[in-house]
Amino acid sequence: MFPVIHGxxxxxxxxxxxxxxxxxxxxxxxxxxxxGNEAIAHGLLESACTMATSYPxxxxxxxxxxxxxxxxxxxxxxxxxxxINEKVAFxxxxxxxxxxxxxxxxxxxxGLNVAADPLMSAAYTGVKGGFVVVxxxxxxxxxxxxxxxxxxxxMAAKLPVLDPSSPAEARDFVDKAMRLSEKYEIPVMLxxxxxxxxxxxxxxxxxxxxxxxxxxxxxxxxxWAATPKFRLLLHRQLNEKLEKxxxxxxxxxxxxxxxxxxxxxxxxxxxxxxxxxxxxxxxxEILLDLGLWDKIPVYKxxxxxxxxxxxxxxxLALYERILILEESYPxxxxxxxDRVRVFGRTTGTVxxxxxxxxxxxxxxxxxxxxxxxxxxxxxxxxxGRRPTLCAGCPHRATFFAIKKAxxxxxxxxxxxxxxxxxxxxxxxxxxxxxxxxxxxxxxYHAYQAAHEDAPAICATIGDSTFFHAGIPALINAVVxxxxxxxxxxxxxxxxxxxxxxxxxSGKTLDGVRVPKLSIPDLVRACGVGFVAEEDPYRLEAMxxxxxxxxxxxxxxxxxxxxxxxxxxxxxxxxxxxxxxRKPVGVTSQCKGCGFCIKQFECPALESxxxxxxxxxxPALCSGCGVCxxxxxxxxxxxxxxx
Amino acid sequence: MARETRAFDAVRIFFxxxxxxxxxxxxxxxxxxxxxxxxxxxxxxxxxMAQRGGVVESSVVIGNAFSPTIPDGEAxxxxxxxxxxxxxxxxxxxxxxxxxxxxxxIVPFSVATGQSTYPELAALHGLIKEKVSNLMWLDAxxxxxxxxxxxxxxxxxxxxxxxxxxxxxxxxxxxxxxxRTLAPRIVGINRQAFExxxxxxxxxxx
Numbered sequence: 001m002f003p004v005i006h007g008x009x010x011x012x013x014x015x016x017x018x019x020x021x022x023x024x025x026x027x028x029x030x031x032x033x034x035x036g037n038e039a040i041a042h043g044l045l046e047s048a049c050t051m052a053t054s055y056p057x058x059x060x061x062x063x064x065x066x067x068x069x070x071x072x073x074x075x076x077x078x079x080x081x082x083x084i085n086e087k088v089a090f091x092x093x094x095x096x097x098x099x100x101x102x103x104x105x106x107x108x109x110x111g112l113n114v115a116a117d118p119l120m121s122a123a124y125t126g127v128k129g130g131f132v133v134v135x136x137x138x139x140x141x142x143x144x145x146x147x148x149x150x151x152x153x154x155m156a157a158k159l160p161v162l163d164p165s166s167p168a169e170a171r172d173f174v175d176k177a178m179r180l181s182e183k184y185e186i187p188v189m190l191x192x193x194x195x196x197x198x199x200x201x202x203x204x205x206x207x208x209x210x211x212x213x214x215x216x217x218x219x220x221x222x223x224w225a226a227t228p229k230f231r232l233l234l235h236r237q238l239n240e241k242l243e244k245x246x247x248x249x250x251x252x253x254x255x256x257x258x259x260x261x262x263x264x265x266x267x268x269x270x271x272x273x274x275x276x277x278x279x280x281x282x283x284x285e286i287l288l289d290l291g292l293w294d295k296i297p298v299y300k301x302x303x304x305x306x307x308x309x310x311x312x313x314x315x316l317a318l319y320e321r322i323l324i325l326e327e328s329y330p331x332x333x334x335x336x337x338d339r340v341r342v343f344g345r346t347t348g349t350v351x352x353x354x355x356x357x358x359x360x361x362x363x364x365x366x367x368x369x370x371x372x373x374x375x376x377x378x379x380x381x382x383x384g385r386r387p388t389l390c391a392g393c394p395h396r397a398t399f400f401a402i403k404k405a406x407x408x409x410x411x412x413x414x415x416x417x418x419x420x421x422x423x424x425x426x427x428x429x430x431x432x433x434x435x436x437x438x439x440x441x442x443x444y445h446a447y448q449a450a451h452e453d454a455p456a457i458c459a460t461i462g463d464s465t466f467f468h469a470g471i472p473a474l475i476n477a478v479v480x481x482x483x484x485x486x487x488x489x490x491x492x493x494x495x496x497x498x499x500x501x502x503x504x505s506g507k508t509l510d511g512v513r514v515p516k517l518s519i520p521d522l523v524r525a526c527g528v529g530f531v532a533e534e535d536p537y538r539l540e541a542m543x544x545x546x547x548x549x550x551x552x553x554x555x556x557x558x559x560x561x562x563x564x565x566x567x568x569x570x571x572x573x574x575x576x577x578x579x580x581r582k583p584v585g586v587t588s589q590c591k592g593c594g595f596c597i598k599q600f601e602c603p604a605l606e607s608x609x610x611x612x613x614x615x616x617x618p619a620l621c622s623g624c625g626v627c628x629x630x631x632x633x634x635x636x637x638x639x640x641x642x
Numbered sequence: 643m644a645r646e647t648r649a650f651d652a653v654r655i656f657f658x659x660x661x662x663x664x665x666x667x668x669x670x671x672x673x674x675x676x677x678x679x680x681x682x683x684x685x686x687x688x689x690x691m692a693q694r695g696g697v698v699e700s701s702v703v704i705g706n707a708f709s710p711t712i713p714d715g716e717a718x719x720x721x722x723x724x725x726x727x728x729x730x731x732x733x734x735x736x737x738x739x740x741x742x743x744x745x746x747x748i749v750p751f752s753v754a755t756g757q758s759t760y761p762e763l764a765a766l767h768g769l770i771k772e773k774v775s776n777l778m779w780l781d782a783x784x785x786x787x788x789x790x791x792x793x794x795x796x797x798x799x800x801x802x803x804x805x806x807x808x809x810x811x812x813x814x815x816x817x818x819x820x821x822r823t824l825a826p827r828i829v830g831i832n833r834q835a836f837e838x839x840x841x842x843x844x845x846x847x848x
Contacts, residue, residue, distance in 0.1 A: 033673050033683065142688055166684070166708070199710045200670075200685035202677050281709040358713035377714045377733045380769060382726055383758035385660065385750040387696035423751070597754050603695055607754040619792065 030205050036167035036197045040106075040134060040190070041066035043174025047130070048209035049104050051079045051096040053089035055468065056497035057108030058143040059197040060136035064106055065498065068509050070208075077211060080509050082500050085433070085468040086111035090118045090133070094187075097131040098224060099215040102178055106134040109150045110432065114469070116153065119187070123157040124234040125223055126185040126241075129213065130178035133159075133189045136197050139328040139355040143194075145415070145432060147353070149329035154189040155305045158238055160245050161189040163277040163304050163326075167201040173302065176250065184241045193327055195278045242306050251303040253311055256284070260294040271368070272297040272315065274332060275325040276304045282361040283325055292369065307335045316341065323349065323368045327356050343368060389420050391604040392622025394567035395489050397536035399426040400600055400630060402458050402487065405546035410455045412439040414470075416462035417496045418489050423601055427460070434469025436461045441473070441482040456550055457484035463519060464494040464502045471526065477560055478527040485549045486562045488519055491569040499572045523562045530561035537567060537579060539629045570622055581623030583639040586613050590635030600630045652705035653809060654712045658731040659723030660748045661695050664796035667823065668721065669700040671800050672809075674819035676704045679811045686710035695751070697727060704809065719808060720774075721799055723782075724748050725766045735774050742802050743770070744782040744795060778802055778847035785838045794835035801839020802847070 034042065040063050044052060054064040067080050079096070083089035086107040093105040107115065112135050119133070135150040154161035162177050164170035170192050181188040222230045245251065253274065255261075273296055275283050280300050287293045299315070301307065304326060315322055316338060324333040324344035333344040343349040350356070350364050359374075366373055389396045399421045402411070413419060413427040414436040421427040429439055440459040447454035461470050466488050474486070494500040501507070506516030520531045530552040534545045542565065549561035568575040590613040597605050597614065604620035605627065613635070628636045655672060659665035666687055676683040684707060687700035701712045714733045722728030722743040735741065745763060752758045761769075771777055780802065786795040797820075803809065804816050816836065824832055 031677065033670075033677055033685070194688070195686060195709075195711060198687050200673060200683075200687075201710075202673075202683050278709065278711075282711070285708050358709065358711055362713065379733050380729050382730050383750050383752050383760065385695065385697050385726075386752070387661065388751060594755070601751060601755075603751075605754075606749065607756075610756070 031202055032205055033200050033202045034167060034171075035062055035066075036170055036192060036199050036201075037062035037136075038066040039167040039171040039201070039203065040174055040192065040197075041070060042205070043171035044104050044132070045070060045076065045208040045211075046171070046206050047175040047178040048102050048211040048213065049078065049132075049178070050101040050129070050211050050213055051093055052104045052106060053081050053083045053093045054106040055083055055086045055089050055111055056494050056500045057111050057136075058497055059138055059194040060106055060108040060111070060134065061497040061500070062197070063134060065500075071510075074208065076208070082494075082509065084503060086115040087118060090115040090122075094118060094122055094127070094131060096215075097127040097129040097187075099129065099217040101129040101213040101215055102131075102182070102211075103129055104132045104134055104174075107136070108144065109135055109137045109148050110145055111135070112150050112153050113148075114433065119153065119159075120157050122187050123159050123238055124231055125226065126234070126237070127181060127187055128185065128218075130182040131187045132174060132177045132181060133187055134174075135189055135191050137191060137193045137328065139193055145430075147328050147355075149327070149331060150189065150191050151304050151326075151331040152329050154191070155331060158242055159187055159189055160242070160251070160303055161191050161305050162251070162302055164190070164192050164196055164302075165277050165281045165300075167196060167199050168203045170196050171203065176302075180245065180248070180251065184245055186238070186241050186245070191277075193278055245303075246306040246308040247310075252308060253299045253301040256298050256300045257293055258297075261297055262294055269320040270318070271321040271323070272299065272319045273323045273325060273365075273368075274299045274301060274315070276301040276332065277327050279325040279327055279356045279361060282356065282358045283365065286358065286362045286365055290365070290371070296369065301332060304332045305335070307332060312336050321368070323364070325350065325356065325361065325364070328353075386423065387420060388423055388601055388603055389417065390571060390622075391602050391620045392570045392624040393417070394491060394536040394565065394569075394624075395421065396424070396600065396602060397539055397624070397626045398460075398487060398489060398542065398565040399424045400626075401536065401539060401542040401546055402426050402460070403599070404543045405550060406456045406458045406485075408455060410443055410457045412436045412443065412457070412459045414459075414461040414465050415496075416465055416489075416494075418460055418462055421460065424599070432469075433465055434461070434473050436465075437470050437473035437477055437486060440484045440486065441477040441480055444482045444484055445480070454483075456554070458487060458546070458550075459484060460487045460489055462495075463488060463490040463492065463504060464500075466519065467503050467517075471522065474523065474526045474528070474560075474562075482560060483553045483558065484560060485546065485553050486560065487546070488523070488562060488564045490519055490564050490566045491572070492566075492575060493569050493572045495569040495571065499569065499574065519564055520562075523564075528562050529559050531564070532562075533564040533566050535567050536565045537624055537626055539626050579622075579624060582625050583618070583623055584616055584621060584625060584628060584636050585639040586616060587635055587637050589633050590614055590631075591633065593633065595633075596627055596631050596636070600627060602627055652703050652707040653718050654707075654716055655702045655704070655719040655721060655803075656712050656717035656731060656734045657698075657700045657702070657721045657723070658727040659698050660727065661698050663698070663723045663748075664793070665698050665721075665723050666700055668723075668796040668800050669702055670823050671797070671816075671819050672702045672704075672803065674822045675804075675811045675815045676702070676809075678815035678818035678822070681705060681810070684710035697730070699731070719803065719806075721803060723796065723799065725763060726750070726760065729761070729766055729769055732770060732773055737774065738776070739774050740776045740778070740806060740808055741770060741774050742778045742799055742806070743780070744799060745779055746781055746783040746795070778806070778843065780842060780847070782839070785842060786835050789834040789838040790831045791835070794832050797832040797835040798839040798842075801836035801841075802843040803839075804836070805840040805843025806847075
């Protein structure tokens, strides 16, 4: 009745069996399904982490969220924070490590670009308390600007990196990383990918370790405040650490199918596979499916960098052909320094972009093992589905107002939900956090320096992104004499990643009251002369304000104008419902022109065919009423109840 | 055959739907039911655009497997929360797969703006049936409405899956999963939705 795929016997566990895991001293408590990111959070607490800092970003966001929950549940003694950005997060947690306490910083791959400065330097200074840098990569990419490989960043910084292939392994690797870091006094990167972060797996829960590490910062200026001369010494020490780490047997690649490989079997030419991360899990499953698990030696590398030179030399002596499977750049492959017998991304054997899905790995394996390709599977053609802003999203109203006030404008934008303003034609550029403001400056001066008439520039940035990287860019824009309108889309939360607080929230994760920052005050302090706030649901007032702001930006004695479009995110359940739901109805004036659907794109507005009046989906409509003003034909109106 | 010795390796279930339909919750229900039964489980989901009208895909692998990602042609069960998404995910299925598909459409924007057309329901049914004969084709939203809440259509579909007999999971494990996964105030309504789906399935899926 049930499909037998590999012919392996079923693995069944006993609940609450109290089995002790020999590798770890912690007591087994119970069994639960954990998200990969939750498993990492458990790993941190099992290994006595005393501080974790983070900036939210998919697919890394849930690690700190899980830590916050566990801290509350178990009344734990540790400092957790959503920092203003990744660089700050890194430095805060690093100081805790300098004070001899185990620490972690968590971010997504593009966040590490922001934290690259402390990363490179911390490799030289080293650490005291174990310091784990958790960086989640996003091959695909599913929700990122790039599919860059953070293991390369570890390599560039000369830091060891661990590459887990499942949620359970990610949890175990945290402890390994923590110990490795402490043993060699070096930051250690843990690099899960989306498929690990957002996989769920059942595992035994373990109790958390006692965490009573007393902070003790030992002054050592030659190390912690090293001048360039001492930096050279630190660099030499770093190189020595790396050499030793590469030889540490706990982290060396191992031959996974040693027992299964038939000793008499010698495929010609002699081949083997080296894999890490999720690509390893796929390869194992596919080789079992193809009946080749007992024929091709498969080495698994828990630590893709640094690889021991002896491992490379041994493999090149033993095998004629070596296939490297890893995500998403050739990190192990480049350490092999052989372009003839080593196959991977640099030889075109493995695609140089895109996620290594099981289908891709199968096709690579078949090619490498000279098997016929798998029969192709037909993909049916069907209309695509693109994501859109939620019904009632205040950003949609603001974007519509911008379109009205800045026809044919130039619209630099930024990273967040509002990137979806693309659909409305009001987002022209999306580069990285904070770039909207610097690019608005660049565009302005491009036209200005060429003595050309500039299109009216209206940049958009979210509140959390503004705090993250927008403030230096705004100061720069002001002091460079740029002229544009900046709209700060203030929904009082970090919506895209699951509603993390911003510096304007006025309290910490633990609910402790702290100063509440005012965005208009900050903007004024950056030297902006025109600052005004408006509610995007008051659409007509918002359009008027934007026109006024545009005038200021273009006036002889004007300058940069900032409009704060303020209304809480509808999906943020932690904020009180800030509007009165007023159902909207379709009037006899609606002739089905489709203006509202094409120009406003609210998912609650449904076309019923050409020249047919539209329909409002009552299940989706938030009752914000903005569409009533959007319709040029009075085809929509508020429904008065009763 | 006694459950302890039943020879099965893994059952792979692929879920697809549109952001807001509750596919991820349904995925978790199935995972928790497997755990309650004492069977290993791995799951995978793609977040990010989940709340915003995009396609949401997830998977559950019950039993012994190394990876939760389901390659093309290897889903033993396809849970499609929307008929067009059933067609889009069809390459995941093999000839013996079971497809449980909700027939209530969610029209994409490309259709609303006239850039593409939504296929006729009958045509979708035909295209799917051509490849996979084992198809349960039902209006889960209607069943959920009758059971008490339109929003519980995801639990209706989980009930259909439970009633199909394709998974080695007992009724008590499903009950346990509902209790573990859902807030207490919504367990009742979801139990009714689950039962509606279960009964539909037991009646032969018609």
